[in-house]
Every structure is written in structure tokens, then in C-alpha cells.
Amino acid sequence: MRGSLVFTALSEENIMDIKKKLPNGVLKFLSGYQVKSEDIITYANTDMTLEGEFARGYIILTQNKLIILRSEPDKSEVYQFKGYGSKNELDIRSEKKWAAKYISIKEIDRLEVIRSISGGVLYYSEKKEGLESGPDIQLASFTNMMIGAVLHIVKLFSILKEKGELTEDSIKMEEKEEYCPKCGSMYPDKERKICPKCMDKKSIFLRILLYFKPFIPKIIIMILCYIVTAGLNLIWPYMSGKILYDKILSQNAEFLESLGIPGINYIIALGLVVLVMFLTRITIQVLGIIQGVMTATIVPKVIMKMKSQVFQTMGELSISFFNSRQTGGLMTRVLRDAERVTGFFIDGIPYLIINIFTIIATAIVMFQMNWKLALAALIFVPIIFTISFKMMPKLWHFYGRRHRAERSMNSRLNDNLTGARVVKAFGQQDSELKRFDKNNQRVRSAEMSLVNFDNKFFALYVIFENIAMIMVWGFGSYLLLNQSHMELGILITFTGYVQQLNGPLDFMSYAFRWFSDSMNSAQRMFEIIDAIPEIREKPDAVRMNTMEGNIELKDVTFGYEPHKPVLKKINLKIEAGKMLGIVGRSGAGKSTLVNLISRLYDPQEGEIYIDGINIKDIAFKDLRRNVAMVSQDTYIFMGTVAENIAYANPEASFDKIVEAAVLASAHDFICKMPEGYDTVIGSAGRNLSGGEKQRISIARAILADPKILILDEATASVDTETEKAIQASINFLVKDRTTISIAHRLSTLRDADRLVVIDNGEITEEGTHNELVEQKGVYYKLKELQTKALAMRGID
Amino acid sequence: MKKNDNNKLIDNTAEDEFNLEKMEKETEEMLKLRFLTKENSVFARTEGGFVSLKIGDEFYKRVLVYRVFPFTNPEGYISIREPDEKAKEIGIIKDLRNDVTKETREMLEEQMRLRYFTPVIEKIIDIKDEYGFAYFDVVTDHGPCRFTIHMGGSSVVYLSDTRLMITDLDGNRFEIPDITHLSAHELRKLDLFL
Ligand SMILES: Nc1ncnc2c1ncn2[C@@H]1O[C@H](COP(=O)(O)OP(=O)(O)O)[C@@H](O)[C@H]1O
Numbered sequence: 002m003r004g005s006l007v008f009t010a011l012s013e014e015n016i017m018d019i020k021k022k023l024p025n026g027v028l029k030f031l032s033g034y035q036v037k038s039e040d041i042i043t044y045a046n047t048d049m050t051l052e053g054e055f056a057r058g059y060i061i062l063t064q065n066k067l068i069i070l071r072s073e074p075d076k077s078e079v080y081q082f083k084g085y086g087s088k089n090e091l092d093i094r095s096e097k098k099w100a101a102k103y104i105s106i107k108e109i110d111r112l113e114v115i116r117s118i119s120g121g122v123l124y125y126s127e128k129k130e131g132l133e134s135g136p137d138i139q140l141a142s143f144t145n146m147m148i149g150a151v152l153h154i155v156k157l158f159s160i161l162k163e164k165g166e167l168t169e170d171s172i173k174m175e176e177k178e179e180y181c182p183k184c185g186s187m188y189p190d191k192e193r194k195i196c197p198k199c200m201d202k203k204s205i206f207l208r209i210l211l212y213f214k215p216f217i218p219k220i221i222i223m224i225l226c227y228i229v230t231a232g233l234n235l236i237w238p239y240m241s242g243k244i245l246y247d248k249i250l251s252q253n254a255e256f257l258e259s260l261g262i263p264g265i266n267y268i269i270a271l272g273l274v275v276l277v278m279f280l281t282r283i284t285i286q287v288l289g290i291i292q293g294v295m296t297a298t299i300v301p302k303v304i305m306k307m308k309s310q311v312f313q314t315m316g317e318l319s320i321s322f323f324n325s326r327q328t329g330g331l332m333t334r335v336l337r338d339a340e341r342v343t344g345f346f347i348d349g350i351p352y353l354i355i356n357i358f359t360i361i362a363t364a365i366v367m368f369q370m371n372w373k374l375a376l377a378a379l380i381f382v383p384i385i386f387t388i389s390f391k392m393m394p395k396l397w398h399f400y401g402r403r404h405r406a407e408r409s410m411n412s413r414l415n416d417n418l419t420g421a422r423v424v425k426a427f428g429q430q431d432s433e434l435k436r437f438d439k440n441n442q443r444v445r446s447a448e449m450s451l452v453n454f455d456n457k458f459f460a461l462y463v464i465f466e467n468i469a470m471i472m473v474w475g476f477g478s479y480l481l482l483n484q485s486h487m488e489l490g491i492l493i494t495f496t497g498y499v500q501q502l503n504g505p506l507d508f509m510s511y512a513f514r515w516f517s518d519s520m521n522s523a524q525r526m527f528e529i530i531d532a533i534p535e536i537r538e539k540p541d542a543v544r545m546n547t548m549e550g551n552i553e554l555k556d557v558t559f560g561y562e563p564h565k566p567v568l569k570k571i572n573l574k575i576e577a578g579k580m581l582g583i584v585g586r587s588g589a590g591k592s593t594l595v596n597l598i599s600r601l602y603d604p605q606e607g608e609i610y611i612d613g614i615n616i617k618d619i620a621f622k623d624l625r626r627n628v629a630m631v632s633q634d635t636y637i638f639m640g641t642v643a644e645n646i647a648y649a650n651p652e653a654s655f656d657k658i659v660e661a662a663v664l665a666s667a668h669d670f671i672c673k674m675p676e677g678y679d680t681v682i683g684s685a686g687r688n689l690s691g692g693e694k695q696r697i698s699i700a701r702a703i704l705a706d707p708k709i710l711i712l713d714e715a716t717a718s719v720d721t722e723t724e725k726a727i728q729a730s731i732n733f734l735v736k737d738r739t740t741i742s743i744a745h746r747l748s749t750l751r752d753a754d755r756l757v758v759i760d761n762g763e764i765t766e767e768g769t770h771n772e773l774v775e776q777k778g779v780y781y782k783l784k785e786l787q788t789k790a791l792a793m794r795g796i797d
Numbered sequence: 798m799k800k801n802d803n804n805k806l807i808d809n810t811a812e813d814e815f816n817l818e819k820m821e822k823e824t825e826e827m828l829k830l831r832f833l834t835k836e837n838s839v840f841a842r843t844e845g846g847f848v849s850l851k852i853g854d855e856f857y858k859r860v861l862v863y864r865v866f867p868f869t870n871p872e873g874y875i876s877i878r879e880p881d882e883k884a885k886e887i888g889i890i891k892d893l894r895n896d897v898t899k900e901t902r903e904m905l906e907e908q909m910r911l912r913y914f915t916p917v918i919e920k921i922i923d924i925k926d927e928y929g930f931a932y933f934d935v936v937t938d939h940g941p942c943r944f945t946i947h948m949g950g951s952s953v954v955y956l957s958d959t960r961l962m963i964t965d966l967d968g969n970r971f972e973i974p975d976i977t978h979l980s981a982h983e984l985r986k987l988d989l990f991l
């Protein structure tokens with residue numbers, strides 16, 4: 002039956018592909034054993050020996066053979082893992098010596114992978130006469146980087162064995178890794194095509210600038226203000242130095258004539274100078290006010306846009322995003338980041354522009370007045386800027402470190418707040434305190450090294466400023482004494498300029514630090530904004546105002562981690578208005594199944610349809626409105642009882658809310674609380690018992706009035722009496738709805754139209770209660786056990 | 798229906814007639830640990846590179862070997878399990894050093910070498926942190942490696958005050974057994990995570 006294997010011909014393109022990828026040395030080696038490159042269906046790299054050393058190897062599937070190539074471990078070779086390396090250097094020195102093992106596909110009975118922590122082992126067993134197969138034999142071992150490709154080969158093999166042939170579609174595997182088109186390095190996350198290497202600080206900077214684009218006219222006004230301010234700032238020392246001393250106080254007649262003041266009146270001239278100086282100050286103040294107004298209109302809008310973008314993506318991101326990150330104060334952290342970023346752009350950059358402009362203009366004027374003195378005063382500026390630039394990466398590093406320390410402290414703090422009762426119950430305050438202290442110390446040491454570094458930075462600038470001042474005084478006095486054309490006024494003006502430079506320079510020292518901090522925050526913010534939610538609404542999603550509630554699952558395979566399926570090829574059909582009961586031991590995948598139906602996750606293979614429409618195509622809004630879940634871990638958010646009940650429908654009237662609570666048998670205990678429906682519950686509010694929470698979530702589902710209702714052990718944490726009450730409200734609730742009910746107690750599923758038993762991610766039994774009892778399988782066993790247990794305890 | 802497990806010779810499948818006594822026995826079994834020693838069990842290498850186990854009249858063609866305390870007690874409490882997906886426990890070896898023969902110990906350690914494969918970082922050449930990821934360039938006891946981790950999550954975990962476990966994007970593990978043995982230069986590179 003399995004004797005003849007038929008293969009569809011591989012297209013030219015496919016062959017080219019394989020040739021391109023398998024190194025020539027390997028192809029040559031294979032051809033020495035009569036394996037032609039066009040016979041090769043696909044292959045996978047391996048990177049370990051069976052003894053647990055790194056070594057290159059291949060698993061190659063050909064038309065009729067499985068070929069395992071191994072090389073000797075080579076400790077001089079660098080092994081690159083996911084995220085490292087670029088496309089160009091991907092392929093391996095192929096001049097290795099290969100040891101090969103050839104197995105005819107016909108001889109293989111089973112081909113499987115055992116997963117280990119950091120990879121897996123491929124093994125097979127031979128076909129033998131009779132029922133038994135031969136012993137399991139290890140073939141190759143590899144790290145997690147390769148496991149996808151190996152599993153693909155295993156899958157192709159099983160299709161081959163089952164169907165006898167492979168279609169081109171099944172051969173094709175998703176492009177394993179993707180690479181940055183710019184620098185060619187591997188994306189760490191191919192869903193999120195961002196190359197951390199190309200995404201440098203400059204592009205983060207430009208990206209933030211985009212947020213300011215809508216405000217260009219205002220920003221132009223602001224910049225004009227800066228320039229004028231900076232120009233006026235220049236006039237001040239000039240007036241108070243050169244003009245006042247050298248021209249007026251020294252009674253320079255020429256100068257007065259050039260001003261056109263009649264009769265060489267020094268008093269008028271003095272008055273004029275004072276007036277000009279006064280006006281300069283006033284203008285600077287007025288310009289400052291204009292800038293302030295502009296800033297006040299721009300900043301809040303920019304911050305708002307950033308925050309709303311962050312929250313929008315955060316809302317769309319599925320649970321797994323948060324699983325992979327410490328969530329300690331995620332919200333506050335994001336908010337603070339947004340403020341830090343805009344803070345720099347609005348308060349920092351304008352001053353930066355003013356200051357740079359001031360420095361440049363001052364330098365020009367100084368050089369024109371006396372280039373020697375100017376040189377003496379400014380010679381250190383380029384040096385200090387170079388040093389600052391060199392120190393930037395370090396600063397960046399320090400800010401990042403402080404941030405991480407803070408975050409881990411926050412999450413520890415969070416843990417302790419939420420778990421306060423457990424901590425106390427087990428008398429662990431002291432050890433928790435110690436652990437917290439450790440984190441706290443980490444924050445402190447990070448902060449200390451940052452401050453230390455900051456101080457060095459700042460000291461550098463202060464030293465420079467003082468040196469510059471001494472140089473000007475010293476060198477200036479020397480010039481004054483030795484050179485006739487050097488005047489006292491010029492020296493005074495110069496010292497004025499040097500002093501005036503102190504402000505901008507101090508600021509620059511701060512700006513470097515500020516810039517690092519803000520870019521660091523921006524990076525974290527963009528990290529979230531850029532995260533692509535795994536569950537996305539299609540742009541042309543189907544609107545479904547009404548649903549009937551037919552559900553169909555076709556060959557659904559899903560696992561929380563790639564290549565570790567929790568559900569395997571589930572096929573299931575539920576008719577509208579019917580009730581399906583799901584039974585199975587804990588960890589079997591029941592909750593996972595309903596999570597897929599409410600689209601908290603997407604299946605890796607297979608499709609789910611509601612009323613014949615793929616749920617991936619249904620608009621989120623309609624899906625959420627029509628599918629409600631009462632789950633084993635109920636989610637109570639911070640708010641009043643009424644708000645919690647009206648979660649899906651915030652506009653619900655008091656009537657509706659109370660009605661829903663009554664039907665969920667929650668009304669009674671709610672009324673007994675002093676603030677009734679206005680009692681604040683959730684993290685900081687009043688604590689509810691497990692059963693009370695569950696009843697509130699049932700009320701929530703009743704109010705939402707969904708077409709599809711999912712009950713995931715909805716009565717798991719209530720006593721028998723309450724369960725009876727809730728059961729009654731559930732019986733009311735399931736009317737006219739498609740219901741999926743997961744329960745441990747089979748009595749809860751009495752009314753189910755159909756039952757399935759899930760074990761190890763597969764549906765093992767299916768049918769009505771009576772049919773399943775007849776089958777005498779797991780369901781029967783469970784039922785007997787429960788009735789006997791109850792009988793023994795004298796209940797029921 | 799479930800595939801029948803073809804690695805197991807003894808029969809204790811659930812499909813037979815309901816029997817409360819038997820079930821209670823099973824439950825009781827589940828609540829008890831069975832300790833394996835050189836007196837009651839015989840391990841042997843298989844031709845395929847695995848290990849088989851014989852306890853009295855039970856025979857397992859292939860068994861899985863797990864550590865119960867992989868970090869804190871790697872040589873104690875070795876759990877021997879059936880090789881199917883459920884991986885039901887057959888028994889536990891309480892102390893690998895004393896309870897079994899030297900050969901058995903070696904062959905079980907061989908099995909665990911692949912399962913707990915964790916290169917030990919001996920030298921840090923470079924760590925670069927860029928946009929939410931950190932790129933490691935290190936030398937391990939298995940040769941030079943370059944790998945990438947997420948900065949955000951819990952990719953770097955302290956197993957003790959000085960012992961670090963680093964998990965890369967794919968879930969491959971690397972270990973630094975004692976950070977105090979690193980040079981000041983290397984520590985500075987690792988500074989981000991300390
Ligand atoms: N968020 C998750 N990440 C990884 N594994 C998970 C997650 N949730 C559940 N699992 C695993 O998936 C399996 C099925 O879980 P679940 O569907 O919750 O079982 P149950 O039938 O008890 O509801 C379990 O082995 C569980 O450990």
C-alpha cells in the first residue's frame with residue numbers, strides 16, 4: 002500500500018531555490034552518493050551532535066531517502082542564533098568532512114521529534130513485521146533556532162506516508178527568517194520588521210519631529226523669536242562694553258557724529274544708549290512670552306497624540322505581549338516616557354537652538370572684534386563638544402540601566418501589593434523586604450553612577466568656563482599693556498561675552514544628558530507603538546450586526562509557543578442556539594479552545610467560522626459584542642459594581658443593570674454592601690469573594706446579551722447552594738444563544754445538546770450524554786466517579 | 798479514539814470496564830512516589846541512543862529522564878517518565894550519586910545532557926543594546942556564540958546572587974555560573990543587567 006510513492010514534479014524555481022541554499026560542498030558530497038539535487042525536496046540545518054556539542058549538519062528529505070549529514074564539532078566556529086548575523090554570511094563553510102546516514106523512506110515507520118529545553122532530537126523507528134515497530138533510534142539534534150525547519154520535514158514525511166505524494170503547497174515553508182534590507186541583518190522579530198541596528202538614535206529623533214509637523218507655522222514663529230532673542234542678546238554686552246566705555250564714556254566725538262547727534266551732546270547719547278538697552282530687554286521679554294504661548298498650545302497636543310498612540314497599540318496588543326515583558330507599572334512608565342520625550346523637544350530644543358545660535362553669533366562677533374582674544378576664549382569649545390559626543394553612549398547606557406532597575410523594583414512592588422495577603426499568610430514579610438531591598442539598592446546604585454557621571458560631565462564644563470575667563474583676562478591684560486590699539490572697552494565686552502557664554506555652555510552640558518534621557522524614553526515608547534498586535538482587525542473587516550451563532554472549527558491547531566501545540570487538529574461544529582459541553586482534565590486545552598473562539602489568540606493552522614464567516618474577517622466590535630465569556634478567572638476592574646456590570650454597555654439603564662444582577666443572583670449580596678451598586682470594587686476597592694466576582698461577571702454577560710455565550714468553569718468557585726442559584730440564572734441565560742460550557746461537574750452539563758471530551762489537545766469522544774455513556778470511555782468513567790463519590794459522601 | 802501507546806508492554810489503558818477499585822488504586826498510586834534504586838530497577842542503553850528500564854515485570858523500551866530541581870539539585874530527584882506526550886512518571890531516583898550504579902548514572906546523564914543543553918559563558922566579548930534587544934557575542938564551553946535577547950522581558954534571570962541564566966529569542970539557554978569570576982571589563986559590559 003505504501004510501496005509506491007508518487008511525487009509531483011518540482012518546479013524549476015523550487016530546484017533553483019534549493020541549489021541556491023544548500024552549499025555547493027554539500028551538493029557535491031551528495032552527488033558522490035548518487036543523490037541528485039533535483040531529488041531533494043527540502044532540508045533543515047542542524048547544529049548539534051547527539052553528544053551535545055555544537056556541530057553543523059543537515060537533515061535532507063529527498064524523493065525516497067532521508068539523509069542525515071553530520072560534521073565534527075568545531076569549537077573555532079562561531080554559532081549564530083536568531084537575530085544575529087546577516088544574510089550574506091549565513092551560509093556556512095561547506096568544505097567540511099561529512100558523515101552521512103541514509104535511510105530509505107519506505108523503511109521508516111515513525112519519524113518524530115523529542116523536544117528538550119533548548120532544542121530537540123529527531124528520531125525514527127523502523128518498520129518491522131507484525132504490529133510492533135523497531136526500537137527508537139536517534140538521528141540528529143539541534144537547538145531551537147532550527148526546530149521549525151525540522152518539524153516541517155517531519156510533517157512532510159507524514160503527509161508523504163499518508164497520501165503518498167506531496168503538493169507544492171505543502172512543500173513550501175514560510176520564509177524562515179527575514180532580513181533588514183538596509184544592513185542585511187536578521188530581524189529579531191520577523192512580524193515586526195524593525196532592525197534595531199538601523200533604528201539608531203537619529204531616526205528616533207526624526208520620528209519624534211514628525212509629531213510636531215502639524216505645528217510648522219507656530220514653530221516658525223517660535224524659531225524667529227529665538228533668532229531675534231539671540232541677536233538681541235548679542236547687543237547687550239556690546240552696548241554695555243564697547244559703546245558705553247569706548248565711545249561714550251571716552252567721549253569719542255567721531256562716533257557721536259556718525260550717529261548724527263547734533264552738538265556732540267554726551268548726555269543725549271548716554272540717554273540713547275540706555276534707551277536702546279532698555280528696549281532690548283523689553284523686546285526679549287515680549288518674545289519670551291510669545292514663545293511661552295506657542296509652547297503651551299503645541300505641547301499638550303503632541304503629548305496627547307503620543308499617549309493615545311501608545312494606548313491604542315496597547316489595547317490592541319494581545320496578552321502575550323505583556324507576558325513577555327515585565328509589566329511593572331507599564332502605564333505610568335509609558336506616561337512618564339511620553340512626558341520626558343516632549344519635555345526635551347519643547348523645553349530643550351528651543352533653548353538648544355537659542356544657545357547654539359548664541360554661541361555661534363558670539364563667536365563671530367568676538368572674532369571680528371579681536372581674533373586673538375576670541376581664540377583664547379573659545380579654543381576649548383570644540384574640544385568640550387567632542388568629549389560630550391564621545392560620552393553620549395555612556396550616558397545612554399546609564400539612563401537605560403536606571404530605567405531597568407526602576408522597572409524591576411516597580412514590578413516587585415506590584416507583586417507585593419497584589420500578593421500582600423499571601424506574603425503575610427506565609428509570614429514572609431522579612432524575606433520579601435530583603436528582596437525588595439535588593440532591588441531598591443540596584444536602583445540606588447544605578448542612580449548613583451548616573452549622578453556621578455553627570456557630575457563629572459558638569460565639572461568638565463565649569464572648569465572649561467573658568468579657564469576661558471582666566472585666559473581672556475590674562476591674555477587681554479597682556480594685549481592691553483602691550484598693544485596700543487587694544488582698548489579697555491573691548492576687554493570688558495569680551496569678558497561680558499565669555500560670561501554670557503557660560504549660560505549656553507552650562508545648558509549644553511545639561512542638553513547632552515537631557516537628550517540621552519529623552520531618546521531613551523522615546524525608544525521605549527516606540528517599542529510599544531511599533532509592536533504589531535498578533536491579533537489584528539482586517540482593514541475591510543465584515544460588519545455583522547446580527548449573528549445567528551453557528552460556530553465551526555476546521556482543523557484548528559494552536560500552541561502558545563511555536564511548535565508546541567496545545568490543540569491539535571480540532572474539528573467541531575456547533576449549531577446556533579445549541580449548547581455544547583466540554584469535558585476534560587485540567588490542562589487538556591479547554592480554556593484554550595474557547596480563547597480561540599473569542600479570538601484572544603489566532604490559531605496557527607486551520608480556521609474558525611461564525612455563521613460561515615472566518616472570524617479573522619469579522620470586525621472586532623461585532624465579535625466582542627456577540628461573543629461573551631464568563632471565565633474561571635474573572636476580571637474585575639477598578640470601578641463601581643454598576644460600572645463593572647455595565648462593562649459591555651456603559652449606557653445601560655439602572656433597570657437593566659439591576660435586572661441583570663437579579664438574574665445572576667448577585668442582587669442580594671450587592672444590596673447588602675453599604676454602598677450598594679455604587680460600591681467601588683477592583684484592585685484598590687472592596688474585595689469580593691470568588692463566587693461574588695463570578696456572579697458579577699455573569700451579570701455582565703447577561704447585560705451584554707451576546708449571541709454566543711462561553712462559560713468557562715463559571716461556577717468553579719462557588720458553594721453548592723450558590724451554584725444551584727447560578728445554574729438557574731445560567732439556564733435562563735443560555736436560552737436562544739449558542740452556548741459553550743466547560744465544567745468539571747458533569748451535572749452542570751445536563752442540558753447540553755452535545756458533549757465533547759478533550760484530552761491532550763484532541764477531541765477523543767463526542768456525542769450526547771447517552772451516547773457517551775454507552776461508549777464507556779473517559780466520560781463514562783468521570784460520570785461514574787462523580788456519582789459514586791457523591792453517593793459515598795451522601796450528597797445528591 | 799486515542800492511539801494506543803506502542804512503547805509500553807503493560808496494559809493499564811482507561812478503556813476497559815469501569816472499576817472503582819482499580820481507579821482508587823490508580824489514584825493512590827498517583828499520590829505516592831516510587832523511588833528507583835539499583836536494587837529494584839535496571840537501566841540499559843538502547844541501540845538507538847536512548848535508555849530502557851526494567852522494574853520487576855514492567856519493561857519500558859524507552860524512558861524520558863527529567864530533573865526535578867535542574868538548578869538547585871541537578872543530581873538528586875531524577876524523574877523517569879514514559880515517553881509519550883503525557884509523560885506519566887514511572888519513578889524517581891532520589892540520589893544519582895548513590896542510589897544507582899556508575900554506569901546507570903552515566904547513561905542517564907547522557908540523556909539529560911541534550912535535554913538540559915545549556916552552554917556556559919566563559920568569556921564576554923561584547924554586548925550591544927539596541928532598540929529593545931541586546932546582542933551578545935560570547936565564548937562558551939561549547940565554542941563561540943552570538944545570540945540576541947529581548948531587553949524587556951525576563952530574559953536574564955538570577956538563579957542565585959551570582960548565577961545568571963540568559964534566554965535568547967528562540968528560548969535557547971546560556972548560563973553564567975558565577976559573575977564574580979568575570980573580569981571587570983566583562984562585568985561592565987554586563988552592567989546593563991546587573
Ligand atoms: N498563556 C499561556 N502560555 C503558555 N501556556 C499556556 C498558557 N495558558 C495555558 N497554557 C498551557 O496550555 C495547556 C492548556 O491549558 P488550558 O487550555 O488552560 O487547560 P484547561 O483545559 O484546564 O482549561 C496547559 O498545559 C497550560 O499550561
Ligand SMILES: [Mg+2]
Nearest residue numbers: 591592593633
Ligand atoms: Mg481552564
